[in-house]
Each structure stands twice: as structure tokens, then as C-alpha cells.
Amino acid sequence: MRIDLKRGQRGRSMARALTGSIAAIALALACSIGSVRALADEAPAAAAAESTATAAAATPAAPTEPTVVGFDKINSGDTAWMLTSSALVLMMTIPGLALFYGGMVRKKNVLATLMQSFVITCLVTILWWLVGYSLAFTPGSTPYLGGFGHSLMNGVVYMHDAMKLSVSHLGTTIPETVYAMFQLTFAIITPALICGSFAERMKFSAMLWFMGLWLLLVYCPIAHWVWEPSGWLSVKGVLDFAGGTVVHINAGIAGLAAALMLGKRQGLGKESMAPHNLTLTVIGASLLWVGWFGFNAGSAVAADGRAGMAFAATQIATAAAALAWMFTEWAIKGKPSVLGIASGAVAGLVAITPASGYVGPDAAVIIGLAAGVICYVSSTSVKKAFGYDDSLDAFGVHCIGGIVGALLTGALVSKDISGLDGSVLTQLWGVGSTLIYGFIMSMLILKLVDVVIGLRVTADQEREGLDISQHGESIE
Amino acid sequence: MKLITAIIKPFKLDDVRVALTALGVSGMSVSEIKGFGRQRGHTELYRGAEYTVDFVPKSRLEVAVRAELVEPVIDAIVAAAKTGKVGDGKIFITELERVIRIRTGETDLSAL
Numbered sequence: 001m002r003i004d005l006k007r008g009q010r011g012r013s014m015a016r017a018l019t020g021s022i023a024a025i026a027l028a029l030a031c032s033i034g035s036v037r038a039l040a041d042e043a044p045a046a047a048a049a050e051s052t053a054t055a056a057a058a059t060p061a062a063p064t065e066p067t068v069v070g071f072d073k074i075n076s077g078d079t080a081w082m083l084t085s086s087a088l089v090l091m092m093t094i095p096g097l098a099l100f101y102g103g104m105v106r107k108k109n110v111l112a113t114l115m116q117s118f119v120i121t122c123l124v125t126i127l128w129w130l131v132g133y134s135l136a137f138t139p140g141s142t143p144y145l146g147g148f149g150h151s152l153m154n155g156v157v158y159m160h161d162a163m164k165l166s167v168s169h170l171g172t173t174i175p176e177t178v179y180a181m182f183q184l185t186f187a188i189i190t191p192a193l194i195c196g197s198f199a200e201r202m203k204f205s206a207m208l209w210f211m212g213l214w215l216l217l218v219y220c221p222i223a224h225w226v227w228e229p230s231g232w233l234s235v236k237g238v239l240d241f242a243g244g245t246v247v248h249i250n251a252g253i254a255g256l257a258a259a260l261m262l263g264k265r266q267g268l269g270k271e272s273m274a275p276h277n278l279t280l281t282v283i284g285a286s287l288l289w290v291g292w293f294g295f296n297a298g299s300a301v302a303a304d305g306r307a308g309m310a311f312a313a314t315q316i317a318t319a320a321a322a323l324a325w326m327f328t329e330w331a332i333k334g335k336p337s338v339l340g341i342a343s344g345a346v347a348g349l350v351a352i353t354p355a356s357g358y359v360g361p362d363a364a365v366i367i368g369l370a371a372g373v374i375c376y377v378s379s380t381s382v383k384k385a386f387g388y389d390d391s392l393d394a395f396g397v398h399c400i401g402g403i404v405g406a407l408l409t410g411a412l413v414s415k416d417i418s419g420l421d422g423s424v425l426t427q428l429w430g431v432g433s434t435l436i437y438g439f440i441m442s443m444l445i446l447k448l449v450d451v452v453i454g455l456r457v458t459a460d461q462e463r464e465g466l467d468i469s470q471h472g473e474s475i476e
Numbered sequence: 477m478k479l480i481t482a483i484i485k486p487f488k489l490d491d492v493r494v495a496l497t498a499l500g501v502s503g504m505s506v507s508e509i510k511g512f513g514r515q516r517g518h519t520e521l522y523r524g525a526e527y528t529v530d531f532v533p534k535s536r537l538e539v540a541v542r543a544e545l546v547e548p549v550i551d552a553i554v555a556a557a558k559t560g561k562v563g564d565g566k567i568f569i570t571e572l573e574r575v576i577r578i579r580t581g582e583t584d585l586s587a588l
Contacts, residue, residue, distance in 0.1 A: 272527045274520055339522055380524025
């Protein structure tokens with residue numbers, strides 16, 4: 001009887017895996033059809049481009065889409081730094097974020113929590129190659145979404161004999177491969193950040209579906225709005241140097257949606273939900289901090305003075321925020337906690353992200369102090385007052401810290417450093433549209449996944465722990 | 477034959493072991509346990525979530541001895557484990573019916 005039951009379960013899970021792979025193949029086919037169509041459109045476009053190019057031969061305009069250039073256009077210093085930055089940002093997710101979150105959950109959910117960051121890294125990489133890069137970072141027919149023309153990394157080329165390669169219009173001195181991989185690491189960490197809000201209770205299969213859909217329907221459009229020059233928020237003049245809006249507000253608000261949709265963990269407020277090993281959390285926070293130099297200084301897409309300024313602003317704001325959180329907690333609760341200073345550092349990193357390449361060190365101190373105090377309040381009192389179970393404070397730290405950073409970027413932007421004008425009002429456009437679109441879309445995706453396969457593990461599975469119930473493993 | 481079970485502060489374990497070995501006690505078992513008596517636990521605070529931890533870490537020492545060693549062993553444990561502060565622990569004495577050494581099959585006093 002028991003064996004039959006198991007066989008039945010295995011049959012069901014195999015069927016589920018099969019449906020998953022069929023869906024992936026269908027998506028791949030749809031994308032390749034899209035890219036063929038785009039190729040067909042390219043011929044007349046190229047001819048038109050040629051005629052305008054001859055007219056403006058004296059002053060070649062800056063490219064507005066990825067183009068193919070000679071090897072001599074590539075700057076080796078920029079390329080070296082961007083290769084390094086890409087690896088640093090990948091390190092933020094695995095193992096940085098995985099350990100940061102893994103240490104904060106109970107012992108029965110450690111492996112499942114590490115697994116979330118790891119599997120998201122793999123899943124997003126494939127989706128990015130498939131269609132994500134194209135949707136986010138190439139111009140599309142609307143200001144709301146990129147085109148399908150670069151699906152399957154179509155057009156991302158390196159030709160040894162012709163001594164030519166493609167470059168993105170967003171980073172013309174480095175190979176497009178490097179730019180696409182750099183941006184991939186951002187697309188990886190953003191969904192991984194959401195995991196903090198639904199820790200210890202989400203079904204693994206549901207998480208995979210949610211993350212895949214969320215990347216394509218939420219992350220890619222918003223990245224396109226803010227960062228691709230034809231995106232509507234970019235046209236509006238919203239400033240987001242390294243992803244305060246695209247990454248942190250976006251992940252944080254999706255986290256709030258997930259915490260609301262999934263509901264509280266069993267026994268919250270009655271049993272101890274204390275972190276099982278804060279050593280892992282401190283190692284994770286430290287790896288995040290180090291990796292964040294790739295995130296912020298790397299967002300200069302060059303090894304230049306702006307990268308240096310972003311590096312300095314990042315370090316100073318992080319230190320200020322960590323101390324601000326520590327002293328606030330010390331004053332209010334009587335002890336300066338280790339989890340507190342680590343959380344404060346992450347809050348500072350989040351808040352300086354949109355500002356890092358646009359402000360000087362003095363503004364960085366202000367942003368850091370504000371983020372440390374405000375995120376402390378949002379992760380402790382606000383969460384308690386409203387009663388949602390944002391388990392590891394994805395919303396409290398990332399969304400709130402992101403908003404603090406985005407608004408202060410508008411207020412403190414330095415014309416000398418950025419060469420740009422900003423205003424709090426313009427920044428509100430970025431914050432508001434991300435909050436509204438991100439929240440509604442996240443809720444819809446979660447609802448869809450809930451109806452089709454269910455979001456949450458059963459009460460028994462939750463009690464047993466996700467390590468055993470979802471993965472059949474444990475750490476002891 | 478008696479079984480002496482002592483709950484003591486973990487950092488006193490080594491002092492107690494030395495004192496008992498000096499008396500000629502030739503074996504003992506130790507386990508790490510948690511519990512509470514008059515000593516209260518503490519509170520822990522994680523991002524505003526406060527947890528009261530009632531159970532305090534202790535060491536539990538078990539020694540089986542012949543009757544005439546019971547009093548010296550009790551005295552030795554008390555002397556070595558006492559700090560005078562709340563939470564020093566307790567000693568329980570129970571009757572032992574039989575003892576068997578698995579390797580040789582010896583029983584009772586010769587198995588101690």
C-alpha cells in the first residue's frame with residue numbers, strides 16, 4: 001500500500017517535471033520565431049540606417065541598439081573591470097545571499113533556503129539567454145518592453161577572423177557578452193532577494209514557477225523602463241545608477257506580495273523562530289558587501305573616475321548605515337546585536353545603490369544614516385504593527401531602503417559628478433510605478449501559481465521542515 | 477550500589493572530573509543538556525522579535541559507585557562544582573539494581 005502510494009507520488013512529480021520541460025521548449029520555440037521575424041525586419045532597417053549614416057558621416061551618432069564594431073573599439077581596462085564586476089555580483093547571490101538568508105532560518109530549513117538562491121541562479125541564467133536579455137536591454141517597439149530580436153542571444157557575436165564583435169549601446173567599450181553577463185547577475189539576485197519574504201513555507205515547485213514568470217513579466221519590463229534609453233522612465237529622467245528601483249524596490253514589493261499571499265508561518269509569535277546560525281549570516285552579509293562593489297562601481301560600465309566615486313560612496317554609506325542601525329538598536333533595546341549591524345550594512349548598501357555614481361561622500365553619509373534608522377524601524381516596529389510575516393525582511397530592508405535611496409538620490413544628486421539633473425518628484429515616478437506594477441503583477445502571478453499548483457507546503461511538511469519535505473535531505 | 481546523577485554548570489565539568497578521578501572513580505558518562513530550576517533563562521532579540529529562552533545549557537554527569545563511595549563522591553562534586561550563585565545544579569542519588577559489563581559478562585561490584 002505504502003509502496004503504491006510512493007509510486008503514485010513519483011508518477012505525479014515526473015508528470016510535473018515533464019510539463020515543465022514542455023513549457024520551456026514551447027517558450028524557446030516562440031522566442032526563436034520572434035527572432036526570425038526580427039531578422040526579416042532587419043534588412044530594410046539596415047538599408048535605412050546606411051542612408052542616414054552617410055548623411056551624418058561627419059559626426060557618427062551614439063548607437064541606440066547593440067552594434068558590431070572592430071576589436072580596436074574595445075577598452076581592455078573597462079573589460080577587465082566588468083568581467084571582475086560580473087563575477088563579484090554573482091558571488092553576492094551564491095554564496096553571499098544564500099548564506100545571509102540561510103543563517104537566519106531554523107535548522108530544518110537551511111538547505112531549502114540555500115537551494116532557492118542556487119536554483120534561481122541556474123533558472124534565471126537560462127531564461128536570460130532565452131529571452132530575458134533581449135526583453136530588458138534592447139530597444140523594442142514600445143517604451144514598455146524590449147524587443148525579441150536578441151532572443152537566444154541572437155546577434156551577440158565575437159568574430160575572430162573579421163576582428164569584429166558586438167557591443168551593447170549601453171556599454172560601447174566592452175564586449176556585449178560581458179555586458180549581457182553583467183546584467184544577468186543583476187537579474188539573478190533580484191528574484192533571489194524575494195526569497196527572504198516567504199522563507200520556511202513555500203513549495204519548491206511553486207517557487208520555481210513564480211520566479212520564472214516574475215523574471216519575464218516583472219523584472220525584464222522594469223529593467224527596460226529604467227535602464228534602456230528608450231524605456232519610458234529613462235526618458236522621464238528617473239535616476240537609478242545601479243538598481244535601487246529595478247532591483248531593490250522591485251524585489252521588496254514582490255516580497256510583500258508573497259508574504260501577504262502565503263500568510264504567516266505556523267507558530268509565529270508562539271514558538272521560537274530564532275536564526276539557527278548567525279555566523280553564516282555575518283559571512284553572507286560580508287560577501288554581499290564585497291560583491292556590492294561589482295554591483296555599484298561596476299554600474300559605471302567602465303574602469304573610470306565614476307566607478308571610483310561609486311566605490312567610495314558605497315563603502316561610506318554602508319558603514320554609516322551599519323553604525324546607525326547598531327546605535328539605534330542599542331539605544332532602544334539595550335544591546336548592539338550582530339544581526340543588527342549586518343542588517344544595517346545591507347540596508348546601507350541598498351540605499352546607496354541608486355545614488356552611488358551620482359553623489360559624493362558627504363551625501364553618502366546622509367543616505368547611509370537615513371537608511372540605517374528607517375530600515376531598523378520598518379523591519380521591527382512596522383512589521384509588528386501590520387502583522388505580515390516578511391520572514392527575513394526582504395520588504396523591510398530592500399523595498400524601504402530602496403525607496404529611501406531613490407528619493408534621496410533625487411534630492412542629493414551632484415551635477416558635477418553625474419552631469420545630470422534629478423528631482424525628488426521625478427524619482428517618485430520611478431518609485432510609484434515600480435511599486436504599483438510590481439505589486440499587482442506579483443500578486444497576479446502568485447494567485448495564478450496558487451490556483452494551478454498551490455503556493456504553500458502542507459502543514460505537516462512545514463512542521464517537518466522544507467529540507468526533508470522538499471529535498472529529502474537534512475544537515476544533521 | 478548507587479547511581480549518582482549530577483547536573484552542573486558546563487564550565488565546572490573538568491574540575492569535577494579531576495576531583496572524582498582522584499577519589500578512584502574509574503568511569504563516568506557526560507551529556508550536554510538544557511533545563512531550568514531556580515536559575516532563569518534569558519531573552520534573545522532578533523530584529524525586534526523577542527524570544528525568552530527558558531532552558532539553560534548544563535552538563536549531566538552520571539557515575540555508578542559502590543555504597544561506601546557515595547558520600548565522598550557527593551562531597552567532591554559539591555566542592556568542585558560550587559560557585560555559590562544560583563544555577564550551580566543538583567545531585568540525584570538512585571538505587572542501582574544490577575550492573576553488567578558487556579565485554580566479560582561480569583556483574584555488579586566487579587562490573588563497576
